[in-house]
Amino acid sequence: MYKYKNKRGENMGSNAINSALVLGILSATALSGCSTPIQEQPTLAQTLETGGALKPLQKNIELDQADLFFDIHPETKSVIGTTTLTLTVTAEQKQLLLDLDNNYRISSITAAGHPVSDFSHEKGEIRFTLPDSVTVNQPFEVTINYEGQPHVAERAPWDGGYVWSKTESGQPWIATAVQGEGCDLIWPCLDHPTFEPQQTDIRIRVPKGLVAASNGRLIETTEGDDWSEYHWRSEQSQNNYGIALNIGPYDKLETTYHSRYGHEYPLVFYYLRGEKEKAQKLFAEFPKQLEFYERVIGPYPFYAEKMGVVQTPHLGMEHQTINAYGQDYKPGKYDFDWLLQHELAHEWFGNQVTNTDWDHMWLHEGFGTYMQPLYGQYLHGDALYHTMMYDQRIGIRNEHPIVSNKPMSEDDVYKADRGPGSDIYQKGAWVLHTLRYLIGDEAFFNATQQLVYGTDDPKPGNFKPHFADTQDFIDAVNAETGKDMTWFFEHYIYQAALPELVSERDGDQLTLHFKSAAKAPFTMPVEIRVGGELRTVVVSKEAKTITLPSNDVHIVLDPESKILRQQDYLDEYSAFEAK
Known part of the structure; x- marks a missing residue:
């Protein structure tokens, strides 16, 4: 995501808009489809943070599959949901700990086929005793039924939650964006970047006349008297904060992209009805930007599903295969839409390679930010590249190291009084710019490819999404140069002040x-x-x-x-x- 502000609304770069963060406090309202009102529950700090050190009860858990059902009620801004997680415990443990915002009320839990009558749901955490039938290294299912009025994102994507908006014609226009606060704002999950389901099914039921766009491939659409249900499936490792709901009166542009790697995949853009002409202009950029990324970095990682974009009532976010776009088609002074290009970068830097901890978030955002001047250079040469690099240079603050080498929550990283803040963007890009100059294009892009794909020969079919940290990138640089380049990162990544x-x-x-x-x-x-x-x-x-x-x-x-x-x-x- 392109964040120019921390969560306090403090200026984090030259393009920031100076406004303060307002956290939404939800009122108690009876839900459509619920028998009794939900008591007002302010979203707590536990839920509003994501990542950090793994909780003891989550260290020996593997998440295999996630089956998510959302019944969306725009008139009451409420959700009725069912989540089924397929989990495996890798060591003996008696209890399970999951994360879910207390704005939701849990109506039932089933674990390994047994109803769970004794569970707690406090401070954003669900705890219960596992049945005796759960054994080490044997998958089992946990199903949670819940309902409530979810946390409202007052200023998405800078603070997370649901966005309940309306189009100019008064129709519901809804989205989720939860990078900063984590998946537990929208579904019961394990709220840490290392928990990615290997397969995700997402079923979204919406009032008839609305369309629900989400991650992966559209499996089927079913219709009721007054509702439509969209079933999406991702069969690749899915970044948990990237799982997203996008609902509105959408039309769709679609074509087939023929890759330089000899395969093809769908390009899809869900846009608001009535805006086809503007949508077509943006859609024309999709293949051009893909051509750049596949030439410079490597194959589009999610070709088995789609390269998708959806128009949203918030600025943008890297939701895997369904990137959010909310810039309202503003013209770009660099001959391309920077937001579309930046969020597309995250399909490689964030979704294909995901940091093991928020402490290494610069691997997402530094590379993601560097891709804009690189694309400018690709399109129009060095003058544009240097202009864009200079724009980024002005925003560097140098108040905290980019990487601390300790577990960090998202707030630890993004809030400038705690961590590097916007330096993971601009400074990260400039570190890469300097490294490229120092070691040369061949070594730089080979090391980048190794970081992204975990192989130096990425061809469709021989790589999968994976995790990495800063040391992995250093190792790749060392391997490409035949030298120990740790000194470079000591000066630029692990300390704040510049040489x-x-x-x-x-x-x-x-x-x-x-x-x-x-x-x-x-x-x-x-x-x-x-x-x-x-x-x-x-x-x-x-x-x-x-x-x-x-x-x-x-x-x-x-x-x-x-x-x-x-x-x-x-x-x-x-x-x-x-x-």
């Missing part, structure tokens, strides 16, 4: 060295424009002096801004913007 290129000039003598808080060595080739000549000088922490052709020759250090480094004028402007 500073210190220069001193005395007549025709120019002395250079890098100053950095990191103890690791730091050696970087530095380009210097000396008059009309371009020189390259290898600079380290040790002072190095070169002789210039004259006392008054004009010099420019790093004239193409290939190195991410501390520069006073950028810090001053960034601080000004942050106010």
